[in-house]
Amino acid sequence: MSGAALTQPAPRLRLSVSQEWLLAGAIVVLFVVVGLINPRFVASRNLQTILLGNAYVAVAAIGMSMVIVSGNIDISVGSLIGVLATVSGSLAVAGVPSVLAWLLPIALGVVVMAAQGAVVAYLGLPSIVVTLGMLSILKGGLISVTNGVWISNLPDDYHLAQWSLFGVVPVPVLFMLVLTVAAAWWMRNTATGRGIYAVGGNAEAARLCGIGRQRTVLMVFAIHGMFVGLAAVLFATQLSVIQSTVPPNLELTIITASVVGGVSILGGTGTVIGSTLAAVLIAAIGSSLIFVNLSPFWLRAVQGVLILITVLADIYRRRRRRGAR
Amino acid sequence: MSDRSAALRLPRLAAHELVLLVILIVALAVLAALSDRFFTLDNLLNQGMLMTEVGLMAMPMTFVIVTGGIDLSVGSALGMCAILLGYSWHNWGFPLPLAIGFALLAGAAGGFVNGWFITRLNVPPLIMTIATLALYRGLAEGISQAHSVRGYPDWFYGLGQGALFGVPSQLWLFFAAILVFGVILGFTTFGRALRAIGFNETGARFSGVPVDRIKLIIYTASGTMAGLAAWIFVSRVSTTRSDMGTGMELDVIAAVVLGGTSIFGGVGTVFGTVLGLLLIQLLKDGLALTGVKGDATIMVIGTVLIASILVTSFAERRRDAARASNPRSPRATTTEGRETP
Numbered sequence: 001m002s003g004a005a006l007t008q009p010a011p012r013l014r015l016s017v018s019q020e021w022l023l024a025g026a027i028v029v030l031f032v033v034v035g036l037i038n039p040r041f042v043a044s045r046n047l048q049t050i051l052l053g054n055a056y057v058a059v060a061a062i063g064m065s066m067v068i069v070s071g072n073i074d075i076s077v078g079s080l081i082g083v084l085a086t087v088s089g090s091l092a093v094a095g096v097p098s099v100l101a102w103l104l105p106i107a108l109g110v111v112v113m114a115a116q117g118a119v120v121a122y123l124g125l126p127s128i129v130v131t132l133g134m135l136s137i138l139k140g141g142l143i144s145v146t147n148g149v150w151i152s153n154l155p156d157d158y159h160l161a162q163w164s165l166f167g168v169v170p171v172p173v174l175f176m177l178v179l180t181v182a183a184a185w186w187m188r189n190t191a192t193g194r195g196i197y198a199v200g201g202n203a204e205a206a207r208l209c210g211i212g213r214q215r216t217v218l219m220v221f222a223i224h225g226m227f228v229g230l231a232a233v234l235f236a237t238q239l240s241v242i243q244s245t246v247p248p249n250l251e252l253t254i255i256t257a258s259v260v261g262g263v264s265i266l267g268g269t270g271t272v273i274g275s276t277l278a279a280v281l282i283a284a285i286g287s288s289l290i291f292v293n294l295s296p297f298w299l300r301a302v303q304g305v306l307i308l309i310t311v312l313a314d315i316y317r318r319r320r321r322r323g324a325r
Numbered sequence: 326m327s328d329r330s331a332a333l334r335l336p337r338l339a340a341h342e343l344v345l346l347v348i349l350i351v352a353l354a355v356l357a358a359l360s361d362r363f364f365t366l367d368n369l370l371n372q373g374m375l376m377t378e379v380g381l382m383a384m385p386m387t388f389v390i391v392t393g394g395i396d397l398s399v400g401s402a403l404g405m406c407a408i409l410l411g412y413s414w415h416n417w418g419f420p421l422p423l424a425i426g427f428a429l430l431a432g433a434a435g436g437f438v439n440g441w442f443i444t445r446l447n448v449p450p451l452i453m454t455i456a457t458l459a460l461y462r463g464l465a466e467g468i469s470q471a472h473s474v475r476g477y478p479d480w481f482y483g484l485g486q487g488a489l490f491g492v493p494s495q496l497w498l499f500f501a502a503i504l505v506f507g508v509i510l511g512f513t514t515f516g517r518a519l520r521a522i523g524f525n526e527t528g529a530r531f532s533g534v535p536v537d538r539i540k541l542i543i544y545t546a547s548g549t550m551a552g553l554a555a556w557i558f559v560s561r562v563s564t565t566r567s568d569m570g571t572g573m574e575l576d577v578i579a580a581v582v583l584g585g586t587s588i589f590g591g592v593g594t595v596f597g598t599v600l601g602l603l604l605i606q607l608l609k610d611g612l613a614l615t616g617v618k619g620d621a622t623i624m625v626i627g628t629v630l631i632a633s634i635l636v637t638s639f640a641e642r643r644r645d646a647a648r649a650s651n652p653r654s655p656r657a658t659t660t661e662g663r664e665t666p
Contacts, residue, residue, distance in 0.1 A: 073451070075575075119631075119635075123635065123638060124638060124642075125631075125634055125635065125638060126588045126589065128395075128588060129582050129588055129630070129631070129634055130631060132575060132578065132579060132582075132627075132630065133579075133627040133628070133630040133631035133634075134627065134631075135575065135627065136575075136579070136623045136624060136626050136627025136628075136630070137623075137624050137627035137628060137631075138627075139620075139623055139624075140620045140621055140622065140623030140624030140625075140626075140627065141620075141621075141624050142620075143620035144620040144621040144624065248571070252455065252458065252459065255455060256455065256459065259452060259455070295467065295470055297463075297466040297467050297469075297470050297471055297567075298463060298466070298467040299463065299466075300459045300460070300462050300463030300466055300467075301459070301460055301462075301463025301464050301466070301467050302463065303459040303460075303463065304456050304457060304458070304459035304460025304461070304462075304463050305460060307452070307455065307456035307459065308442075308456045308460070311448055311452055311453070311456065312446070312448075315446055315447065315448065
């Protein structure tokens with residue numbers, strides 16, 4: 001199974017393409033169906049709310065996808081976003097120029113994630129344990145330092161969403177689109193990017209090809225930290241009041257986006273285009289429940305079923321492919 | 326080869342458990358010195374009561390992780406069972422004993438679904454249980470629409486708030502669970518098969534171990550224990566809410582991993598898990614008594630978790646290095662101190 005990862009890139013690429021088309025198709029179907037039931041769902045105002053409100057999930061899912069492709073996982077992502085959003089907001093309120101309030105959390109994100117990556121890569125501890133421990137540390141640390149205080153009176157120029165490209169694409173959505181395309185291109189077309197797939201698919205084979213597992217894992221976590229930092233800033237700047245707590249279940253939403261996007265938890269496959277589409281799909285489903293008069297309390301059940309369907313479809317396709325060979 | 330089978334035969338009381346014991350004793354001493362309310366029977370029993378729900382779920386979780394799997398859905402399964410208990414009684418008119426049975430059955434079914442997908446369709450446990458983590462919580466929220474249920478009859482609180490021979494009732498269940506799961510993992514063929522699966526699943530399969538059936542059993546057990554924990558939880562706090570048990574899976578896994586069960590499978594003991602549970606609860610309680618707030622406690626637990634794994638990892642590396650430098654006795658230490666010479 002893992003031996004085939006390096007020698008047969010073609011079927012894998014076709015697989016990931018179809019996963020992305022599937023998601024794109026699902027998004028279109030959802031918008032058409034729900035739009036027919038309630039036209040207000042496809043109003044540009046609602047579309048913008050969906051995209052703006054969830055761009056940060058997609059951005060974090062880019063980093064998460066890289067981490068999962070490399071054969072690891074990060075459970076601490078939700079807590080880190082909570083911490084960095086608080087840091088960013090506190091800086092902005094303290095009178096620090098907004099540019100610094102945006103950039104410092106990103107740098108901090110890189111540092112925290114790189115530290116975790118170093119422990120995972122060089123000390124050989126399983127990423128699920130390290131990030132589980134970090135989740136507790138960040139979550140506990142955040143509340144004991146801030147007491148869950150609300151950060152308000154954010155300066156006007158702090159909010160990123162007030163600017164938009166050509167007056168159509170708000171900055172957070174722009175970040176989401178550009179970063180997705182850039183990361184997908186990088187992972188597919190550069191030696192370093194492909195190295196992530198190699199390490200996740202078969203670490204030993206990658207090592208024999210001269211790709212260092214440890215260095216790659218450290219790099220992936222550091223890059224993930226950058227995306228998490230940016231996600232935290234996008235999250236914080238869309239709020240008028242930042243609650244200095246950890247957004248509940250955020251890590252699961254992000255991991256779900258990656259997995260539904262076609263990133264295999266076993267490592268070695270998946271693209272960030274898929275994860276971004278999945279993030280949009282999940283957000284759109286959440287929004288659509290309200291427009292078809294279903295209680296939003298069913299959202300998580302729908303999410304769970306969605307992951308199951310994705311996984312089953314993936315298994316079915318793999319079996320058919322194996323049968324076809 | 327003979328060393329391998331010896332490794333499987335004896336439960337491991339390795340460096341990690343010793344490290345934990347030492348930490349535990351130091352923590353006990355420090356906490357007893359810091360607060361005179363800590364080392365009282367009342368307080369200790371009360372703490373035991375508080376850790377029962379996590380503890381019960383940690384027992385099958387030890388089995389699951391020993392086989393190299395994981396079950397992230399237990400917290401949500403607890404919430405689903407709690408809601409089904411409350412709703413089937415309050416809204417659907419079930420008699421309360423039947424509602425309790427229904428909740429336990431729902432837990433078992435939830436675990437069975439995990440196990441079935443994992444064994445029959447080869448869905449990775451992490452993915453499967455992330456999916457059901459969302460699904461079971463979603464069912465709890467969807468069915469209850471976030472309404473709570475309260476006003477249970479008095480006898481119902483006996484399990485969660487009553488006592489038997491001076492010891493909180495649920496602690497008896499917990500002791501029984503420790504005994505049963507400990508004996509199974511340590512001294513039976515089933516326990517040995519669990520370690521064999523975690524150590525080398527293909528090898529276990531070829532040795533005639535019914536891998537799929539065993540996995541199905543332990544995931545079902547995991548769901549069932551979540552149902553039992555839900556019953557105790559509802560009885561203890563007198564109310565049913567759909568957010569019960571949120572994030573509890575992480576507490577459970579932290580206790581198991583802290584207890585020395587390898588997340589890669591093959592290694593682990595119920596004794597270690599109990600030590601992990603005790604240590605976490607002691608830290609929570611002791612720090613609270615000495616005036617540290619609950620949130621800082623979470624931080625300490627995270628640090629202890631990482632630190633304890635680091636120490637064990639270093640110890641194992643040094644041993645591996647020693648083994649590598651002495652090729653004449655490569656196998657002599659593979660039992661990792663499980664056998665005293």
